[in-house]
Amino acid sequence: MPIRATKIDFVSLHLIYLTGFDMSILVTSASGANGDGYGALLSFRLDGTLIGSFSDDPRIVDPRGMSVSPDRRYLYVNSGNDRILALDTNGTVMRDTGPVSGLNAGGGNLGPDGRYYIGLRSARTIAALPPSLDGAPKSVLPTGVVPYPRGFAFGADGKLFLASGIGPGGEGENNLVVFNPDGELLASRFITDNAVSPLDLTIGPNGNVLVSSEFPFGEPDAVCTVREYDSSNGSLVRVFRADPNISFHRPRGLRFGPEGHLFCVARDTVIAFDFVDGRCLGPIVDLPKLNGQAIAFFA
Template identity: 60%
Template sequence: MVLLVTSASGANGSGFGKLLAFGENGEARGSFSEDARIADPRGLGVNGSLLFVNSGLHRILALDDKGRVVRDTGALQGLNPGGGNFGPDGRYYVGLRAARTIMAFSPTLDRAGEAVLPSPVVPFPRGFAFGRDGTLFLASGIGPGGAGDNTILAFSPERTIKSSWRVKDPALSPLDLAIAPNGNVIVSSEHPFGAADAVTTVREYNRAAGELVRVLAPDHGTGFKKPRGLRFGPDGKLYCVAQDEVVAFDFATGKFLGAVVSLTGLNGQALIFFG
């Protein structure tokens, strides 16, 4: 099994612009795929033996374990995909950064996507995931231009806003969102967003009503700058990709375990375990 990380490129970070692979000890293995259709990649998802990649070339690709593209939506004008996650209905859901909404695609990638929320539903989507009961949690953060808000919305399976869910956390500025094994909502946060002295944390919220449960933070004086993608690994640890590194937390205790990957220039966006 390899750890895969999307490294963005261009105006938002000038990173590698590739899908990068790392071994069990954090050693860099280079690009997982050299297919030219993978450029400035963002979100990732796994469905069985296939890896789904959101490409900055306005397309979604499915790769096998050798890094070969086996499915391709083709270029979809204005897609501008961000994060990705599979939903309880088996479809691949993608955050649309320009349209400010979420679209669902058949895993066969052979038909048009379906918008599952209005456009724009939030000023700037910053990660989403599905709870055990089908609730869709969507982080709403600050965009690269500085506009947006800092909150998390919850939508019922019927896609209506759940008024019983409300986050009141003035220190929150979300960058990605995941569901923990206990069902709670986990968010990577950089507050204030983009500030040189921003406080970077991982924040846990109660799945039922949105109260802040606890804050996971790195040891004093360590890196953990510009946190983005979150994933739970097969070992139960919580992993977060950040600038120049991927870090891990012992989720049960909240202990910061340090960097498991270090790579200068890594403008990490999403990560996933595959293979």
């Protein structure tokens, strides 16, 4: 895998200072028609240098969403061959659902009840599995609850925020939907933002909702941003933009790093933002054809 040299910048040095050298940046890279990328779970050092595949297990195929367990022992990964895996810090598969017909899982997050939640792109809903990955996924929202689910995350009070975006075939809407901890609908249209097409969603340390956006979705001249919304009323708080001289296209997965910076994976890169003042801190990873889908910090 070719990689352009990436010098250690302020963000990388800060990560290394706070976390030591054992932690890695993990990125799922789409493959084939889904992104023309590597179709692998890639590992990078904190200075952005590519290590290689985090795991060569053949069950990892065109991976998408992933999430680290609260005790940091397991990395849950959605594999494109309709199965969910849990890996240890050595990249060894420790848990496996086995093939689940028609799963087509997108994003993934550990919920406040300890279960692993997955977005089901074909069923247009969200399902959950026990952390042991035993048994079949159980839907927690109705089938077809949104035209095309993108990212989702849980607020501190248990509310579920779901990004309803545009699918590969152009179907969908640009919207956020909110449910209470029991799965009851609280808001069918949480935001009024005419310049957003959500691709992933996370919750900030201040409780607000962060969304990666490519608007209009799929267009060559799409404007790519990360947008912050007030979690109480859906109003737009601020917009994070990459510096004009930085390539920022097809933004997808969002995660906060251990030092509090906000990271967004995209085509060819991972971009960092200072969440406090909104500054773009630049690319921490620079890899042609990365086509990143999700990001995690794991050690």
